[in-house]
Each structure stands twice: as structure tokens, then as C-alpha cells.
Amino acid sequence: MRLRSHLIVLVAAAVLPLLLFAAVIVLQDVGERREIMDRGMHDTVRALSLAVDGEVKTSLAVLQTLAESPYLDRGDLAHFHEICVRTMRARPAAYVVLFDTSGKALVNSSQPYGVSLPNPLTGTRPAGADPRYPEVPLGGGDPVKNVLESGAPVVSDLFISLVTRGPRIGLDVPVVRAGELRYVLEMSIDATEFTHALQAQRPPADSVLALVDRRGIVIARTRDAPARVGKPVAPELARQISASDLGSGAGHSAQGTPVYRAHARSPLSGWTTSLALKESAALAPLSDTLALLAGGAAIAIVLGLAAALLIGRRISAPISALAAAARKLALGEQAELEVHAVRELEELHRALVAAGASARQVDEVQAASRAKDEFLAMLSHELRNPLAALTAAAHVLKIADPASDEAAKAAAVVERQTRHMSRLISDLLDISRIAHGKFALDRERFDLAEAVTRLVNLWRAWGRFERHSVALHTAAVWIDADRARIDQISANLFDNALKFTPPGKTVHVSVEAGPGIALLRVADEGVGLAPEARQRIFELFVQEGPAAEGGLGIGLALVKRLAEIHGGSAAVESAGPGKGALFTVQLPSVPAPAGAQIPDTAQRGAGRTVLIVEDNDDARHMLTAALVLDGHQVHAAPDGESGLALAERAPPDVALIDIRLPGMDGYEVARRLRAAYQRRRIALIAVTGFGQTEDRRRAFDAGFDAHLVKPVNAERLKRVMAELQ
Amino acid sequence: MIILVDDNADHRLALRMALELAGYRVREAAHGGEALRLQRERSAAFLITDIFMPEADGFETIAAFRREFPATRIIAVSGGGQRAKHDYLEAATLMGVDATLHKPFEIESLLGTLRLLRERAEP
Numbered sequence: 001m002r003l004r005s006h007l008i009v010l011v012a013a014a015v016l017p018l019l020l021f022a023a024v025i026v027l028q029d030v031g032e033r034r035e036i037m038d039r040g041m042h043d044t045v046r047a048l049s050l051a052v053d054g055e056v057k058t059s060l061a062v063l064q065t066l067a068e069s070p071y072l073d074r075g076d077l078a079h080f081h082e083i084c085v086r087t088m089r090a091r092p093a094a095y096v097v098l099f100d101t102s103g104k105a106l107v108n109s110s111q112p113y114g115v116s117l118p119n120p121l122t123g124t125r126p127a128g129a130d131p132r133y134p135e136v137p138l139g140g141g142d143p144v145k146n147v148l149e150s151g152a153p154v155v156s157d158l159f160i161s162l163v164t165r166g167p168r169i170g171l172d173v174p175v176v177r178a179g180e181l182r183y184v185l186e187m188s189i190d191a192t193e194f195t196h197a198l199q200a201q202r203p204p205a206d207s208v209l210a211l212v213d214r215r216g217i218v219i220a221r222t223r224d225a226p227a228r229v230g231k232p233v234a235p236e237l238a239r240q241i242s243a244s245d246l247g248s249g250a251g252h253s254a255q256g257t258p259v260y261r262a263h264a265r266s267p268l269s270g271w272t273t274s275l276a277l278k279e280s281a282a283l284a285p286l287s288d289t290l291a292l293l294a295g296g297a298a299i300a301i302v303l304g305l306a307a308a309l310l311i312g313r314r315i316s317a318p319i320s321a322l323a324a325a326a327r328k329l330a331l332g333e334q335a336e337l338e339v340h341a342v343r344e345l346e347e348l349h350r351a352l353v354a355a356g357a358s359a360r361q362v363d364e365v366q367a368a369s370r371a372k373d374e375f376l377a378m379l380s381h382e383l384r385n386p387l388a389a390l391t392a393a394a395h396v397l398k399i400a401d402p403a404s405d406e407a408a409k410a411a412a413v414v415e416r417q418t419r420h421m422s423r424l425i426s427d428l429l430d431i432s433r434i435a436h437g438k439f440a441l442d443r444e445r446f447d448l449a450e451a452v453t454r455l456v457n458l459w460r461a462w463g464r465f466e467r468h469s470v471a472l473h474t475a476a477v478w479i480d481a482d483r484a485r486i487d488q489i490s491a492n493l494f495d496n497a498l499k500f501t502p503p504g505k506t507v508h509v510s511v512e513a514g515p516g517i518a519l520l521r522v523a524d525e526g527v528g529l530a531p532e533a534r535q536r537i538f539e540l541f542v543q544e545g546p547a548a549e550g551g552l553g554i555g556l557a558l559v560k561r562l563a564e565i566h567g568g569s570a571a572v573e574s575a576g577p578g579k580g581a582l583f584t585v586q587l588p589s590v591p592a593p594a595g596a597q598i599p600d601t602a603q604r605g606a607g608r609t610v611l612i613v614e615d616n617d618d619a620r621h622m623l624t625a626a627l628v629l630d631g632h633q634v635h636a637a638p639d640g641e642s643g644l645a646l647a648e649r650a651p652p653d654v655a656l657i658d659i660r661l662p663g664m665d666g667y668e669v670a671r672r673l674r675a676a677y678q679r680r681r682i683a684l685i686a687v688t689g690f691g692q693t694e695d696r697r698r699a700f701d702a703g704f705d706a707h708l709v710k711p712v713n714a715e716r717l718k719r720v721m722a723e724l725q
Numbered sequence: 726m727i728i729l730v731d732d733n734a735d736h737r738l739a740l741r742m743a744l745e746l747a748g749y750r751v752r753e754a755a756h757g758g759e760a761l762r763l764q765r766e767r768s769a770a771f772l773i774t775d776i777f778m779p780e781a782d783g784f785e786t787i788a789a790f791r792r793e794f795p796a797t798r799i800i801a802v803s804g805g806g807q808r809a810k811h812d813y814l815e816a817a818t819l820m821g822v823d824a825t826l827h828k829p830f831e832i833e834s835l836l837g838t839l840r841l842l843r844e845r846a847e848p
Contacts, residue, residue, distance in 0.1 A: 385733050387829035388802075392739035395832035399746045406742045413735045 003319070004312035011304035019297045024295050027510045033289075038248050041262035041275055047245070048201060048273040049264045052211060055197060056269050059171050059187050060153055066096060067175045067185045073320065076210040077107055084109035093190035098175075098183050099144050103657045106183070108163065118162040120144055131162045133230040134169065137215055140188065147184045151176075155269040157213035158191060158230060169193040171221060191229050194220030206278040207251075210565030212241065214270040233274070236357075237261060241272050250279065318345050322352060329356040382424060386417040393417070403689045403710075405616065411711055412618030416462075429487070430488070431554050441482040441565065445590060448518045449474035449511040451483060454628070455490050456509060461624030461634065463617060464494070467503040474609040477513035478592045485562050492555040493522040493583050500581070501528030517568075523582040529574035537572060537697070556583075563587065607631035608721075611652035613643035613669055614687065615661050619710065623656060623687075632647040644672055652682060654721060656708075659688045659699070667702040674703045683724040688713060726749045726769040727839075730760045730786060731802075733775075740773075742834045749839070757786030764794060770846075771839065776803040787820050798823045798842045802830070 066087060071080040077098070084096040088109045095110035103121025111117065124139030136158055143156035156170040168188050175183035183422040198209045199222050210228075211220040216238045221228050232238065236251045241263055248262035258279040265272045280287070322345070329352065396410040433439045456472050459465055479486070497507045505525040512519045529537065538560040560570040568587035574580065610632045620636050627634045635650055637643035640661050647655070655673055659666035670684050685706045686699040699707045706720045727749050734755070741751045752769065754760035760772065772790055774785035783801065790797055799822040818825055824838045829833045 381828075384828040385736060387735060389736035389739050391829040392736060392743050392832055396742045396746060398737055402740070406746070410739060410742060413739045418736055 002312075003316045007308035007312045008305060008323070011301075015300055015304050018300070022293055022297070026289055029289060037260075038262070038476045041248055041260070041277065042246060042264065045262045045264040045275045048275070049266045049271075050289060051197070051201070052194070052266045052271065052273060053266050055194075056155060056171065056266075058708070060173065061187070063096070063171060063173045063185050063187050065109060066390045067173055067183075072098075072175055072183065073177060078113050081107045081109065081113040091189075091193070093193040094395065097188055098184045099186065100150060100183055101140070101181060103144055103148075110163070120162060122160050124159075130165070132711070133160055133167065135215075136160055136230050138162065139690075140168065140170045140186070143166075143170045143186065144184050147172040148176050148181070151181055151569060153396070155271075157215050158217045158219050160230075161188060163188075164190070167219075169194075169213070191219050195222065195225045195229070198222050201702045203235070203275070204277065204467055206280070208274075209275045210274045210276070212237075212272045212274060216241065219271065235580050237263070237276075241274070253278075289303065290696055313341055315345065318342065318349075322348060326352055326355075329359055339581075346676050371381075379428075384420065386421045386424075387414055405689075408616060408689075408710055409618055412616075412622060412657070415622070417620075423513050423571075427492070427554055427558055431558055431561070434558075434565065440563060441485065443480050443482055445478055445593065446483060447476050447592075448479050448486065448520065448587070449476045452490055452509060452511050452520060455487055455494075457628045457634075458625055459491075459494060461621055461628045461636075463621040465497065465507070468498060468501055469506045470506045471506055472510070473508075474511040475513055476592065477511060477518040479518050479566075479587050481566050485566070489559050489585055490520065490522075490563050492559045493585070496555055496583070497522050497524040497526065500524055501668045502526070502612060513589060514586075518587045518590055520585040520587070521582060523580065527571065528577045528579040529581050530577055531574075533575065534572050538570060559585065560581075601617045607633055608653040608725075609633045609650055611647050611650075611655040611657070612636040612657075613638075613640060613661065613666070614658040615639060616658070619658070619687075619712070623712060623717070626717060634662045640666075640669040643669055647673060647676070653725065654685065656685050656687055656717075657704075659686055659695075667698070670702045670704055683721070685717075685720060685724070692720060726767070727771040727773060728754060728760050728763050729768040730757060730772070730774040730783075732756065740817075740835075743837075747832075747836050755791070756838045757783065760786060761789055761793075764790070764797070768794060769797060769827075771798050771800065773800045773802060773835075776801055784820065787822060791821060798846065800824045800826060800835070800838060802828060804827045837844070 017136075061192050066084060067082055070085060071077070071083065080098065083523055084098075084107060088095055088723040095108060097105050097109070097117075097118070098107040099105055103119045105117035105119060107113065108115075120139045121144060122141075124137060124141030127137050128134050129138035132137070132223075138160045139162045140156060141704055142159070143154045145154075146154040151174050153171070153173040156172065158167050158169055161168045167189055170188050172184055172186045174181050194211050198211060198220050201209060203209045203222050207222075209222040210233070212233050213219050216232050218229050218231055218233055234254050238248055240247060240251070240261060245267075246263070247259070250258065250260050253259045259276045260279050261276045263272050263274040264606050275571045306348070309588060335584045390413075393410040393413040397404055397414075400406040400410065404607065412417050430439070445475040453474055455471065456465075460470070463713055494507070501524040507525075508521070508523040510519075510521045512521070519604060540558050552641070556570075561569045563585050566587050568585060570583065570585050573582045573584070607630070611625050612620055612627075612628050612634060614623065614636070615638050617638070620638065624634045624636050633650070635646045635652070640663060643655075645659070655670075657666045659670050661669070665689075666686060670686070673682060673684060683706070684704045685708060686702075686704040687710060688695055688699070689710045696707050705724055706719065708717065708720065727744060729737055729741055729744070729751055732742070732755055739754045741753055744751045752763050754763055757774070760774065763769070764772070770787075774783050774786050783803075784827075787799055787801065790799060801822040801824070803817075803825070823842055826835060826838070
């Protein structure tokens with residue numbers, strides 16, 4: 001079920017009991033109103049009844065007055081007629097008749113005096129005589145007879161007048177003289193007079209007022225009087241009337257319309273006044289209330305539903321948005337969420353954002369774990385590669401002649417690869433020590449320019465810069481640092497530069513002094529860096545650039561950490577991919593010690609200019625490295641001709657010459673050097689693969705001062721050079 | 726004749742000497758492109774290639790050789806650890822190389838593999 005449906009049910013649950021309650025109240029109200037209306041109708045019919053009684057009483061009073069007339073004492077009927085005519089002039093619908101005790105009409109105020117008048121006692125016919133009024137007697141004999149019998153005033157029921165042939169009623173009083181009943185005086189009143197009297201009461205619209213005689217015949221009626229007067233009332237009303245003197249009740253009109261009736265019987269006349277109200281009119285105020293209630297309920301329900309829909313949308317739209325956001329989070333995307341008006345939704349929102357954040361954290365942890373996995377794979381590769389080379393070299397050393405070229409090359413491979421591995425391992429250990437805060441610096445004061453220059457020379461000697469050219473610019477700047485760590489920084493920067501610089505391009509290395517700082521810069525002409533990679537590149541295990549470049553991703557991280565524990569920093573700049581990179585390491589500088597230049601110069605002076613002529617690359621690099629490390633200026637050549645050319649440009653103090661050379665052999669090179677530098681002291685050292693006495697002798701014959709057997713031991717070379725100084 | 730592809734010059738050198746000492750003629754290539762160039766110059770019977778190389782990836786080299794020189798026997802060598810998520814040698818096997826070796830390997834096993842492949846080629 002949708003949220004909207006839930007809200008609609010909620011609204012219904014709130015509104016329906018209210019409606020029920022209202023309905024109960026309305027029903028109660030309806031009862032009360034009915035009672036009030038009942039009472040009002042009773043009052044009305046009673047008042048009408050009293051009004052009719054008043055008329056009757058007034059008329060009876062008039063009759064009593066006439067009955068006392070002295071003309072009747074004297075039997076002067078002509079004068080009596082005159083008085084009667086005068087009296088009744090104001091009431092054209094009524095006249096006065098005087099009967100004698102035999103029922104003979106003597107005087108009628110509506111007729112001229114003396115005309116013959118009908119005798120109601122003899123002339124009256126029972127009901128049905130007049131076909132227009134089948135239930136009403138023709139002739140008013142009854143009241144006259146009643147007065148004659150009772151000697152008391154009588155109020156008649158409706159009859160048809162023998163004189164006018166219209167429905168009338170009669171009020172009859174006895175005329176008594178000297179205790180004897182002499183005449184009966186009657187006031188005959190046209191029924192229409194009562195109709196007019198009822199109409200004068202201004203009955204409410206949709207109502208009918210009626211006056212009914214004792215037999216249930218209608219005397220007067222405010223509506224349809226000509227048709228209904230003289231006819232019996234509806235049976236329903238007749239029953240009600242006969243049941244009580246004063247009452248009310250619901251029923252139906254002759255036409256079948258639902259009506260509400262009240263009636264009251266006059267004790268004086270015995271006539272009943274009746275008020276019938278159309279139920280719709282009677283209950284109009286009630287139906288108004290009901291209509292109001294129904295309308296109110298309808299409006300309440302409509303408003304409630306509208307509110308439910310509106311609120312539902314206000315709640316469900318953000319929920320849908322949150323659901324969409326949650327789906328995005330599930331996909332690992334960042335989800336933007338709006339602020340919501342509903343507090344619970346706001347809380348849900350916050351919870352989702354938190355969930356998203358922790359999901360991202362999980363992602364980061366997974367990324368870190370992935371980086372570690374990749375690092376382990378790379379580490380495996382980086383360790384296996386030198387091991388493979390070592391295994392192959394060991395095999396060669398086992399198989400080949402120890403004096404052969406192959407053996408020497410294999411030995412060089414072993415040396416290079418073990419050095420590479422040990423650097424790799426010490427880098428790893430250092431990173432681990434730094435990470436665990438167990439890193440001690442063995443500080444001393446030295447010239448950064450001197451240290452960098454020495455390392456560049458060493459790398460040149462090892463042949464690491466073979467495929468690139470290196471431009472070195474240095475200015476002396478002293479630092480208080482761990483020499484081995486500074487070398488590590490330089491080596492890692494060189495490594496990085498070589499790895500990303502195509503062969504033939506230049507690596508620029510410079511050392512400068514700034515205010516209170518020493519700057520080591522290494523610029524390459526390599527693949528460069530995207531701007532977003534510049535921060536990342538110093539992170540552990542991060543590799544930028546073509547994936548196939550390999551490496552562990554620890555070199556630059558180590559550079560940065562080492563610089564930082566020296567109180568310095570490391571940074572990289574790049575104009576973008578393909579435009580090279582410039583790495584700068586900044587270290588705090590210290591003042592140069594007094595006379596610092598002197599030991600520097602002295603040290604350099606202590607070094608000698610050495611020429612190496614050796615066709616085996618590895619052997620040549622190894623010898624160069626060993627001699628550079630001892631502070632000598634070294635020039636190396638792969639064959640005799642270029643060796644002699646070098647000697648011309650930089651006259652050597654010592655020359656190390658391989659005997660077995662392509663083209664010109666070592667003996668020849670020695671002879672020529674001796675010839676060229678007759679007046680200069682030059683020490684010549686032969687390097688051969690053959691340690692036989694015969695070889696030794698040949699060397700000395702050629703002018704060599706010393707003889708070394710391959711592979712050359714660095715300590716032995718040092719000793720021999722010291723001896724020859 | 727063997728073409729030897731590896732980006733590590735020392736490994737190339739040591740391996741070359743070991744193979745030459747065993748009587749093979751060897752030509753070295755630092756990357757797959759160079760190997761392909763050498764092969765087009767003069768066809769070799771064997772290709773020993775490292776999978777993890779710069780320039781052309783080892784797989785591309787293998788694919789190129791399989792396409793152009795289906796007769797050449799290929800031995801794929803990898804330094805990737807067996808625990809790494811993707812085992813390159815397994816992928817190479819799927820590509821139809823004739824043998825695979827994990828670095829570091831004994832030279833005897835390489836020589837044995839070469840012998841086996843030769844015997845299979847000339848029954």
C-alpha cells in the first residue's frame with residue numbers, strides 16, 4: 001500500500017468518528033426541534049381554537065342581548081326584525097332567525113319582514129338530501145330542536161341552509177320570558193366566514209388550517225375551501241381527532257404528501273381546529289442542519305484527503321529522493337541530498353549520508369588494500385628479477401672458465417644485481433622504520449654539493465648514466481644531516497629521473513643555497529605529470545605514468561619522508577604530461593665551518609688523475625667507481641686509441657690498462673704513453689686475466705710499473721696505487 | 726637460434742651467456758618491438774619472453790609472434806608472484822605459449838624445456 005493510501009486511511013479514521021458524533025448530536029437536536037415544533041403547533045391550534053371560541057362567545061353574547069329585547073316582550077316582531085337587521089349589518093355572512101316553539105321561522109334578518117320562511121323542524125332532511133354534500137343534513141333543525149329540548153344555548157354542527165342552500169352553522173339561544181321558553185333565537189353563520197377567520201390567522205406557508213365539527217365534517221379550511229368544506233376530514237385525521245382533544249402526529253395528506261398535524265378541540269363548541277404542515281416545511285430547519293452537517297462533512301473529507309495527498313507527496317517525494325540517493329550510494333557514487341521539512345526524514349537523510357561516508361571509507365580501505373596487493377605483486381617481481389639474473393650468472397660462473405670474459409661479466413652481473421637488491425631491501429626497511437617511528441639519524445656537517453657530485457660521479461662510473469646525459473650545477477651549501485640518507489634521497493631522485501626519461505635526453509641535477517636552506521633539484525625531460533598526480537606521487541605504493549614502468553612505488557615516498565625527518569620537504573612541479581618533471585628537495589642549511597674550502601680542495605688535490613683503458617664495460621665501470629670513491633679524477637676509454645686521446649686532453653698520473661684490447665693491445669698503449677710522457681711521472685698498471693709469471697715479465701718489459709690479475713680487488717688496487725705514488 | 730626478450734639488461738646478459746655456453750645462438754631484445762624486428766630479419770626457432778615488460782606488453786609480443794610466426798616455440802617467463810591476483814603465466818598458457826617459467830628459474834630447467842620442445846618439433 002502506498003504512503004498516500006495510508007494517509008487517506010488515517011484521515012478517514014480521524015474524520016469518521018467525528019462525523020458519527022456529529023450525527024448523534026444532530027439526531028438529538030432533531031428530537032429537540034421536533035418537540036419544540038410540536039409544542040409550537042399545539043400552541044397554534046389551541047390559540048386558533050380559542051379564537052374560534054371567542055367568535056362563538058361574541059356571537060352568543062350578541063344573541064343573548066337580542067333575546068332580551070323588549071320588543072319580544074310585546075311581541076312586536078316587526079321592530080325586532082328591524083333591530084336584528086341593524087345589528088347584523090356589519091356581518092353580511094351571518095343573519096339572525098327567530099323561531100317559535102313549533103319551529104316556525106318568524107323573523108329572518110336576511111329577508112324582508114313578513115315573507116314566508118321555511119320551518120327547519122319540519123323541513124329538515126337527513127344527510128344525502130343535497131347531492132353536493134352527501135354527509136350533511138339539509139336544514140338546521142337539530143339546533144332548534146336541541147334548544148327546545150334543553151333550554152340551553154346550542155352550537156350546531158354544519159348543515160345546509162334551507163334558505164341559502166349553502167353550508168352554515170347555527171348558534172341558538174332560548175328566549176325566556178317569565179320562566180317560560182317563548183322563542184328560539186338563532187344566529188346562522190356562513191361557513192366561509194370561518195374560512196376567512198382562519199385565513200386571517202396567516203397560517204405558515206405549506207400549511208393547512210381547518211375547522212372541523214363534532215361529526216368530523218369540515219366547517220372551514222384555509223385551502224381548497226369550496227371543494228372540501230362540508231366533506232368529512234381525511235380518515236387519518238378523523239382517527240387522530242377522535243383519539244384525543246389535543247394531539248399531534250405524522251401522517252399523509254389526502255394527496256399522499258407526508259404531513260405533520262396538530263389538533264385541539266374546543267370544550268365550548270366541540271369543534272376541532274387542525275393544523276397540517278407539509279413535513280418538508282415542518283422539518284425545514286432540520287434539513288438545513290442536516291444539509292449543513294453533510295456539507296461540512298463533505299468539505300472536511302475533501303480537505304482531509306487533499307491534505308493527505310499534499311502531505312503524502314511532501315513525505316513521499318523526499319523518500320523517493322532518498323531512495324534514489326541510497327541507490328546511488330550503493331553504486332559508490334556521491335549523492336547530493338536536500339534538506340527536508342520532516343525531522344524523521346532529515347534524520348534518515350543524515351543516516352544515509354553517514355552510511356555513504358562509511359561506504360566511501362570502506363572503498364578507501366579497499367583501495368589501500370588493493371594498493372598493498374599490487375605492491376606485494378610488484379615486490380615479488382622486483383625481487384624475482386634480480387634473483388633470476390643472479391641464478392643465471394651463478395650458472396655461468398659454474399660452467400665457464402674462471403679466467404674467461406664470461407666469468408668476469410657474470411661476476412659484474414652478480415655485483416650489480418646484489419647492490420640493486422640490497423638498496424631495494426634497505427629502502428623497504430627504511431620505509432618500515434620511518435612508518436614505525438624507529439629511525440635514527442647519524443648527523444654530521446657536510447657540503448651537499450660535494451655529496452651530490454660524488455654520487456653523480458659514482459653513478460657515471462657504474463654506467464648508470466650511460467644512456468642519458470647528466471648536467472650538474474652545484475654551489476657549496478652545508479647541511480647537518482645523515483650522509484647515507486642524503487645519498488639515498490639523491491639516488492632515488494636519479495633513479496626516478498632515469499626511469500621516466502627517454503634515452504638520449506638530459507637529466508639536470510643542481511645544488512643551490514637559499515636563505516637558510518639547501519636546495520637539491522633533479523629535472524628530467526620525461527613523461528611529466530598530470531596536475532592531480534602531484535600530491536599522490538609522494539604517497540607510498542603509488543605509481544604514476546605507464547604501468548609497465550614497474551618499480552615498487554616507494555622511492556619517492558622515501559625521499560619525502562627522509563627530507564621531512566631532516567626538517568625539510570620534497571615537492572614536484574610539472575607543466576603537464578609529456579613535459580618533464582622537476583623534483584625539489586629542501587633541507588635546512590648550516591653555516592659553512594671556517595676553512596671549509598681548504599679540506600675540500602685538499603681532498604680533491606689528494607686525488608689523482610687516472611686513465612682507465614678497458615674494453616669490458618662492467619670491468620671498466622667497476623674500476624671507475626672504486627677510484628671515484630677514493631677521490632680520484634677518472635677518465636675511462638674502451639680501447640687504446642680513445643684512451644690515448646683522453647690522455648692528451650687530461651694527462652694522467654696513473655693509467656690502468658687492460659692487456660687484451662681490440663685493435664691496439666695493452667703493451668702498445670703502455671709503450672706509447674711512456675713515449676708521450678717521458679718527462680712526466682706516470683704510473684702504469686697492467687690488468688690481465690692471466691696471472692702467469694711469463695705474463696708478469698712481459699708486462700714489466702713493456703714498461704708497466706705494476707701488474708694486477710682480474711677480477712681486480714678494490715683494496716689491492718688501492719694498495720698498489722699508494723705504493724706507486 | 727633463440728630470441729631473448731627482457732627489460733632487465735643483466736638478466737638478459739647472464740641468460741644469454743648461459744644459453745651460449747649450452748651451444749645456442751642468442752639474440753637479445755629489450756622489448757617486444759625489437760624482438761619482432763629481429764625475428765623478421767631472421768627467423769628464430771625459440772622466443773623466450775618476459776611477460777612484464779615496458780613498451781609492448783609481453784602478451785602483445787606473444788600474440789604478434791603467434792600470428793606472424795606460428796612455427797616459433799614460445800617460452801613465457803614471469804616474475805609476478807603466484808599469489809598475485811592475476812597469474813600472468815596462466816593467461817599466457819591460455820594464449821597458447823609452449824612453456825612457462827617462474828622467475829627465478831634454474832638454468833637447467835630452461836635448458837630441459839628447450840630440449841623437450843626441440844625433440845617434439847623433430848621426432
